[in-house]
Amino acid sequence: MGVKGSRSTPWPHLPRFVIMNTEDWSYGIDPGDLPQACPDCLRPFWPIRQPTTLEAFGVSLIAPGEHPLAGLSTDLYFPSLPDLFGHLRRTPPDYIEIFRGRTVDLREARNTLPESLPLTYHGDCLWYTQPDYATRPAFREEERRAIRHMDALNSPWMIHECAQKSMAGFDFGLYAPPLLTMEGARAAREGALSLARALGDRLLLVETPPFPPHPPGDIDLASFFDILVKDSPLAIGLDLGHCLTYLAASGHPIDIETALEWLDSFPLERVVEIHTGGMHFLPLDGSSWPVDDHAFPLPDLLFDLLEKLLSRLSLPSLQGVALEVDNKEAGNAAREFLRFREIVRAHSRPGGTPLPSPTGSSPLLTDYPRHLVREQYAHLARALSGAIPSPYSRHLYDSEIWEFGGNMSELFPETLSILSLSGIDVRQSFVEFFNRVPHESSPGQDFLEIKIRRTAEWLDNLSTTGHALHPSLRAVHQREADLLLHAQHLYNGDPNET
Numbered sequence: 001m002g003v004k005g006s007r008s009t010p011w012p013h014l015p016r017f018v019i020m021n022t023e024d025w026s027y028g029i030d031p032g033d034l035p036q037a038c039p040d041c042l043r044p045f046w047p048i049r050q051p052t053t054l055e056a057f058g059v060s061l062i063a064p065g066e067h068p069l070a071g072l073s074t075d076l077y078f079p080s081l082p083d084l085f086g087h088l089r090r091t092p093p094d095y096i097e098i099f100r101g102r103t104v105d106l107r108e109a110r111n112t113l114p115e116s117l118p119l120t121y122h123g124d125c126l127w128y129t130q131p132d133y134a135t136r137p138a139f140r141e142e143e144r145r146a147i148r149h150m151d152a153l154n155s156p157w158m159i160h161e162c163a164q165k166s167m168a169g170f171d172f173g174l175y176a177p178p179l180l181t182m183e184g185a186r187a188a189r190e191g192a193l194s195l196a197r198a199l200g201d202r203l204l205l206v207e208t209p210p211f212p213p214h215p216p217g218d219i220d221l222a223s224f225f226d227i228l229v230k231d232s233p234l235a236i237g238l239d240l241g242h243c244l245t246y247l248a249a250s251g252h253p254i255d256i257e258t259a260l261e262w263l264d265s266f267p268l269e270r271v272v273e274i275h276t277g278g279m280h281f282l283p284l285d286g287s288s289w290p291v292d293d294h295a296f297p298l299p300d301l302l303f304d305l306l307e308k309l310l311s312r313l314s315l316p317s318l319q320g321v322a323l324e325v326d327n328k329e330a331g332n333a334a335r336e337f338l339r340f341r342e343i344v345r346a347h348s349r350p351g352g353t354p355l356p357s358p359t360g361s362s363p364l365l366t367d368y369p370r371h372l373v374r375e376q377y378a379h380l381a382r383a384l385s386g387a388i389p390s391p392y393s394r395h396l397y398d399s400e401i402w403e404f405g406g407n408m409s410e411l412f413p414e415t416l417s418i419l420s421l422s423g424i425d426v427r428q429s430f431v432e433f434f435n436r437v438p439h440e441s442s443p444g445q446d447f448l449e450i451k452i453r454r455t456a457e458w459l460d461n462l463s464t465t466g467h468a469l470h471p472s473l474r475a476v477h478q479r480e481a482d483l484l485l486h487a488q489h490l491y492n493g494d495p496n497e498t
């Protein structure tokens with residue numbers, strides 16, 4: 001939530017992936033780099049690790065006892081992969097994590113990049129936190145799409161935020177946090193186990209989500225994750241920046257020692273991947289709030305926290321540590337990766353231990369009052385939309401609805417100008433309408449498509465609540481909506497294959 005790197009494609013959704021010239025990219029050992037020695041075990045390691053084929057270790061990136069890899073997490077569109085790798089010749093990543101995109105583009109990425117470079121998949125739109133996840137057919141369709149994407153990349157796993165952009169019929173542009181209650185944790189566990197079963201042999205990494213500056217809920221995030229993964233096949237993706245946003249939202253000071261103490265209570269034994277991404281601090285209501293935003297540089301605080309976490313706490317199953325650089329200018333991403341890679345190489349300890357298999361001795365923990373969780377999610381959505389005052393609902397919600405996925409002023413310039421001439425405060429009116437009542441959307445729908453549909457419903461609502469709309473308004477709106485939907489399908493369509 002807030003102004004963070006949500007990986008939801010901004011508008012316009014250009015450019016698409018461009019074929020890169022692999023001859024220009026020398027993946028492998030750079031003679032200018034010298035081997036380094038691990039300060040813990042004195043084992044020499046090479047500046048760029050010898051690539052490991054996935055076939056060698058099944059669904060793992062590394063063999064047990066190897067050091068975790070230093071990777072980059074990005075999307076296919078900005079920065080473009082060719083641009084990014086043009087800047088990474090001397091410091092290539094050990095693996096790349098790629099965010100959900102069109103199947104055709106993911107295949108092209110896999111075919112274009114060196115075969116020996118492992119690619120992993122960052123999923124989206126699989127809202128397993130929701131109590132209807134296991135039973136709603138639309139999620140089965142999204143699971144098939146995700147499996148197709150992982151096949152395209154030959155990815156050993158999927159990482160996916162334990163969060164949602166849609167809940168109980170309310171929609172948001174960015175990830176909204178999960179319900180931090182006992183029932184919410186059990187609902188997420190049920191959904192995640194259902195998703196993990198659908199993935200077959202591939203691992204599901206449930207990722208610590210970002211939190212907006214808003215009261216986060218009744219139970220601690222570490223306890224929530226404990227319930228979520230306990231005695232299950234689920235792995236964890238630990239996003240350090242997201243953890244800082246949780247600590248801030250729950251009233252903790254933002255410093256290294258507090259973060260490490262909290263992490264010590266977290267189920268670190270199931271962490272398979274760590275994320276760090278850019279961050280900035282936003283002054284709101286007299287406090288400074290960390291905001292996860294990958295376009296920003298990584299603050300020293302996150303570099304230092306990563307170093308201390310790797311060197312002080314036990315992470316036996318860790319396989320990869322990824323710097324998230326989506327939305328970052330390629331040259332800056334490459335400079336940041338150099339420092340990041342040095343920290344991972346110097347401070348990580350051997351990992352890769354397979355996760356313990358479920359013993360079946362713990363109760364399934366998936367028995368919960370479904371209606372109550374749905375009601376709690378509706379309550380959370382209304383709270384975020386303004387029913388409960390918080391720095392987020394007061395200062396950030398409005399721009400998320402109006403601007404994210406496409407600024408309304410640019411999407412519907414003529415429609416809004418006709419409405420403004422009749423005296424309507426279009427921004428206030430649309431934002432107030434957007435989540436006033438529940439409205440169903442399908443999980444794979446882009447926020448832009450949801451906004452287009454809600455705009456038509458908003459006009460209907462205006463006309464039935466006493467506003468005399470200009471006679472040409474409907475035709476103007478239809479023309480603008482048709483153009484947007486045509487472009488959306490042309491550039492971002494990803495039809496399911498049979």
Ligand SMILES: [Fe+2]
Binds near residue numbers: 207239275277324
């Ligand atoms: Fe992340």
